[in-house]
Amino acid sequence: xxxxxxxxxxxxxxxxxxxxxxxxxxxxVSSFSTKSITPSVLLPNCCRNFPRYDPLVNYSLKNIVxxxxxCCNLRNCAKTHEIQASRTYKSTMPPTFLQKSPQEIVERxxxxxxxxxxxxxxxxxxxxxxAIFRSERIGFDALELDLIENGAExxxxxxxxxxxxxxxxxxxNGEHVGGSDKVQELHSKGExxxxxxxxxxxxDYDYIxxxxxxxxxxxxxxxxxxxxxxxxxxxxxxxxIGTTWGLGGTCVNVGCIPKKLMHQAAILGHDLxxxxxxxxxxxxxxxxxxxxxxxxxxxxxxxxNWGYRVALxxxxxxxxxxxxxxxxxxxxxxxxxxxxxxxxTSNNFLIAVGGRPRYxxxxxxxxxxxxxxxxxxxxxxxxxxxxxxxSYISLECAGFLHGLGYDVTVMxxxxxxxxxDRQMSEKIGEIMExxxxxxxxxxxxxxxxxxxxxxxxxxxxTAKTRSGGQVVDEYNTVVFAIGRDPFISxxxxxxxxxxxxxxxxxxxxxREVSSVSNVYAVGDVIDGGLELTPVAIQAGxxxxxxxxxxxxxxxxxxxxxxxxxxxxxxGCCGLSEEAAVEKFGEANIDVYHSNFWPLEFTVxxxxxxxxxxxxxxxxxEGEEFVIGFHYLGPNAGxxxxxxxxxxxxxxxxxxxxxxxxxxxxxxxxxxxxxITKRSGKDVASQGC
Amino acid sequence: MLxxxxxxxxxxxxxxxxxxxxxxxxxxxxxxxxxxxxxxxRNLNAxxxxxxxxxxxxxxxxxxxxxKERVLQSETPVIVDFHAQWCGPCKVLGPRLETIIGGKGxxxxxxxxxxxxxxxxxxxxxVSAVPSVLAIKDGxxxxxxxxxxxxxxxxxxxxxxxxx
Ligand SMILES: Cc1cc2nc3c(=O)[nH]c(=O)nc-3n(C[C@H](O)[C@H](O)[C@H](O)COP(=O)(O)OP(=O)(O)OC[C@H]3O[C@@H](n4cnc5c(N)ncnc54)[C@H](O)[C@@H]3O)c2cc1C
Numbered sequence: 001x002x003x004x005x006x007x008x009x010x011x012x013x014x015x016x017x018x019x020x021x022x023x024x025x026x027x028x029v030s031s032f033s034t035k036s037i038t039p040s041v042l043l044p045n046c047c048r049n050f051p052r053y054d055p056l057v058n059y060s061l062k063n064i065v066x067x068x069x070x071c072c073n074l075r076n077c078a079k080t081h082e083i084q085a086s087r088t089y090k091s092t093m094p095p096t097f098l099q100k101s102p103q104e105i106v107e108r109x110x111x112x113x114x115x116x117x118x119x120x121x122x123x124x125x126x127x128x129x130x131a132i133f134r135s136e137r138i139g140f141d142a143l144e145l146d147l148i149e150n151g152a153e154x155x156x157x158x159x160x161x162x163x164x165x166x167x168x169x170x171x172x173n174g175e176h177v178g179g180s181d182k183v184q185e186l187h188s189k190g191e192x193x194x195x196x197x198x199x200x201x202x203x204d205y206d207y208i209x210x211x212x213x214x215x216x217x218x219x220x221x222x223x224x225x226x227x228x229x230x231x232x233x234x235x236x237x238x239x240x241i242g243t244t245w246g247l248g249g250t251c252v253n254v255g256c257i258p259k260k261l262m263h264q265a266a267i268l269g270h271d272l273x274x275x276x277x278x279x280x281x282x283x284x285x286x287x288x289x290x291x292x293x294x295x296x297x298x299x300x301x302x303x304x305n306w307g308y309r310v311a312l313x314x315x316x317x318x319x320x321x322x323x324x325x326x327x328x329x330x331x332x333x334x335x336x337x338x339x340x341x342x343x344x345t346s347n348n349f350l351i352a353v354g355g356r357p358r359y360x361x362x363x364x365x366x367x368x369x370x371x372x373x374x375x376x377x378x379x380x381x382x383x384x385x386x387x388x389x390x391s392y393i394s395l396e397c398a399g400f401l402h403g404l405g406y407d408v409t410v411m412x413x414x415x416x417x418x419x420x421d422r423q424m425s426e427k428i429g430e431i432m433e434x435x436x437x438x439x440x441x442x443x444x445x446x447x448x449x450x451x452x453x454x455x456x457x458x459x460x461x462t463a464k465t466r467s468g469g470q471v472v473d474e475y476n477t478v479v480f481a482i483g484r485d486p487f488i489s490x491x492x493x494x495x496x497x498x499x500x501x502x503x504x505x506x507x508x509x510x511r512e513v514s515s516v517s518n519v520y521a522v523g524d525v526i527d528g529g530l531e532l533t534p535v536a537i538q539a540g541x542x543x544x545x546x547x548x549x550x551x552x553x554x555x556x557x558x559x560x561x562x563x564x565x566x567x568x569x570x571g572c573c574g575l576s577e578e579a580a581v582e583k584f585g586e587a588n589i590d591v592y593h594s595n596f597w598p599l600e601f602t603v604x605x606x607x608x609x610x611x612x613x614x615x616x617x618x619x620x621e622g623e624e625f626v627i628g629f630h631y632l633g634p635n636a637g638x639x640x641x642x643x644x645x646x647x648x649x650x651x652x653x654x655x656x657x658x659x660x661x662x663x664x665x666x667x668x669x670x671x672x673x674x675i676t677k678r679s680g681k682d683v684a685s686q687g688c
Numbered sequence: 689m690l691x692x693x694x695x696x697x698x699x700x701x702x703x704x705x706x707x708x709x710x711x712x713x714x715x716x717x718x719x720x721x722x723x724x725x726x727x728x729x730r731n732l733n734a735x736x737x738x739x740x741x742x743x744x745x746x747x748x749x750x751x752x753x754x755x756k757e758r759v760l761q762s763e764t765p766v767i768v769d770f771h772a773q774w775c776g777p778c779k780v781l782g783p784r785l786e787t788i789i790g791g792k793g794x795x796x797x798x799x800x801x802x803x804x805x806x807x808x809x810x811x812x813x814x815v816s817a818v819p820s821v822l823a824i825k826d827g828x829x830x831x832x833x834x835x836x837x838x839x840x841x842x843x844x845x846x847x848x849x850x851x852x
Contacts, residue, residue: 303775309811
């Protein structure tokens with residue numbers, strides 16, 4: 001049940017109901033029951049950005065009124081914070097606030113808010129001013145004087161204070177700015193941002209970012225856009241075999257980018273085989289040249305490195321190709337390639353140093369083994385390869401190496417893809433095994449020895465199985481992909497007392513603040529985060545907006561879609577089946593699923609039942625909310641990216657059913673899922 | 689094109705860079721240093737181009753001072769070729785420029801700059817994509833183009849600079 005009071009505008013009402021499904025609503029306050037178990041959201045008329053109904057939250061009248069910034073006093077709430085805030089953002093304007101004297105209200109609105117607009121809800125000039133702030137992604141708070149009882153008195157008090165009679169009346173950092181014309185003028189001169197961040201300290205910089213990877217670059221650019229004086233330090237310590245790379249961090253140089261391109265190389269090989277069934281004459285055994293592929297990929301990366309360098313320069317961000325270490329909480333020391341040292345001070349710091357691959361503590365690992373940091377620029381073809389580990393990085397490398405024609409073995413200690421949906425992970429393993437990737441289960445390496453020099457040389461790997469047996473085999477290349485550790489041992493964190501978690505990563509709160517109040521962290525280095533590039537980017541940007549753009553929005557780590565680019569791709573969003581059952585109980589969870597046979601597989605005679613789709617739904621309030629999306633098949637990244645918006649918007653199973661498919665596609669399978677696991681019916685696709 | 693080079697000066701050595709750079713240089717070329725510093729061989733190493741050595745109308749810029757001396761303070765107009773090792777089109781444009789400029793005698797010089805080796809210079813001249821080619825006369829940029837161009841277009845560009 002949603003209760004809305006005194007909404008005058010029918011457009012707003014219809015807008016509100018778009019977000020709330022299946023609810024009775026009333027403008028009558030007396031029908032609002034505190035005992036109601038149905039979602040009860042109290043929405044005063046001025047609220048434009050309010051939380052959507054979220055099936056993962058247990059709503060009660062009490063917690064909504066207490067925890068939401070949007071709902072205070074039914075009649076008097078007129079405060080809006082335009083940048084969408086998270087559920088937990090606490091209102092700074094308690095319900096009783098508007099009962100204070102007009103003078104006090106004016107004073108407090110101005111002093112307690114960085115950017116404040118006294119406004120009227122119908123005034124086109126107010127819209128204009130708000131649009132400017134929105135376009136600059138600067139957060140603001142506003143009071144709609146026409147929507148509150150004492151609006152006229154407040155406007156009077158405001159006139160007495162500012163000498164300005166009309167609205168909008170804008171204050172920034174407690175200083176009177178003026179009305180619409182003035183804001184527009186400042187905006188066109190680029191001075192709005194200067195007002196927002198006046199210099200209040202004597203450090204060299206406002207913001208020093210340590211680590212020029214996904215999170216660091218995104219955050220530094222956003223902070224600079226908002227007028228902060230920013231420097232970025234990025235330095236790559238070479239791997240044990242001496243591999244190093246340019247600006248941009250893991251994703252660009254030794255992660256997502258080269259990985260996806262090598263995956264593409266493997267797909268092309270597979271497509272070449274298929275192409276014969278479609279009438280093309282391609283060689284029975286197409287040849288692949290490793291060095292050509294590496295050169296092409298590295299050239300692309302070179303251009304990306306340069307692009308980042310130019311972007312920093314364009315944004316007037318100082319770039320130091322040097323390794324940074326904390327001296328105290330406002331000072332770092334940097335050392336460049338030539339050993340030249342510098343000392344820099346800053347008001348705020350961002351730690352975005354990411355992580356590096358872990359090596360096992362066994363003889364020969366670092367001397368003869370390599371990691372994902374080396375494989376993408378390996379100057380010779382790897383030959384027969386052993387991948388140690390069951391991480392997605394291990395399986396992805398196994399996938400493309402096998403696709404390129406190499407003899408590939410994966411050695412795993414226990415389960416595949418820890419943290420991912422178990423059924424999907426095991427399916428990936430089975431399919432890869434069918435394709436010809438060898439798996440050594442419950443086995444760990446104990447030593448690596450070199451038995452032949454060369455590029456590649458020959459390595460002898462000794463391993464032990466769980467049952468105590470010994471496995472010995474020879475490989476040309478051994479890749480360790482057993483996990484990644486935060487790269488902080490030489491960062492001097494002990495000098496400033498940043499708290500670390502058990503995982504060795506940095507503990508941050510929701511605002512990405514570490515235990516030291518001016519030191520922030522985003523990306524792979526934070527505890528409890530998600531090790532994904534878009535997550536680091538988004539967190540870094542939002543942080544910069546909160547620091548320098550009066551933003552309030554927090555990073556939302558829920559319903560982040562992701563894809564594992566194994567030979568058969570796996571995309572997912574939301575909860576795994578296990579996690580859903582654990583959280584809500586088996587009785588409340590249903591799983592809709594189906595195998596499917598992509599059209600392009602048919603003529604090519606690829607397996608009928610490799611591809612699989614499932615939706616994990618939560619039965620609640622007579623609805624089935626989709627809380628887990630899982631897809632195993634071609635173009636998983638593209639498919640999952642599109643559907644993840646549905647999960648973000650709390651789509652129900654019937655929303656999926658109402659959606660009309662695009663035919664013939666793989667993704668259309670999600671519009672026709674009818675079989676639940678509970679029913680026990682067969683989902684195998686029927687070939688000819 | 690080879691002939692053009694030989695005509696130009698007596699010191700030059702032609703080097704074709706392969707994927708792994710200097711390791712593929714034939715030994716007799718490695719010893720042909722003529723007193724050039726390591727830096728030069730490193731730069732050479734970073735080339736995917738036909739390159740001539742010092743003291744001719746075509747040269748690799750060594751650093752910012754070298755740029756000042758041989759480009760900005762040059763009495764002869766200079767075409768500056770900003771290029772990168774990772775840039776495919778640069779490898780096609782380089783020899784084209786060399787052929788055309790080589791044919792102009794001493795009326796125009798060609799300065800090559802590896803943007804990754806002398807990053808600041810490239811940024812100072814606003815190079816956001818490579819190849820980027822500038823025409824510099826009396827220390828000032830008078831013309832420029834970005835990206836691979838046909839020979840006719842390059843010839844016009846060079847002619848314009850030297851007033852032909
Ligand atoms: C093989 C592989 C494949 C991946 N594939 C994907 C994918 O498909 N999709 C996806 O979303 N994510 C993928 N990732 C994860 C993604 O790369 C990371 O989540 C992301 O790069 C994290 O960004 P970051 O900003 O935290 O750190 P990074 O990008 O790691 O950047 C940190 C930078 O800081 C530098 N640095 C460290 N310490 C210092 C210091 N003291 N001083 C100066 N500089 C320092 C480092 O050298 C590095 O350049 C992959 C990762 C790997 C390894």
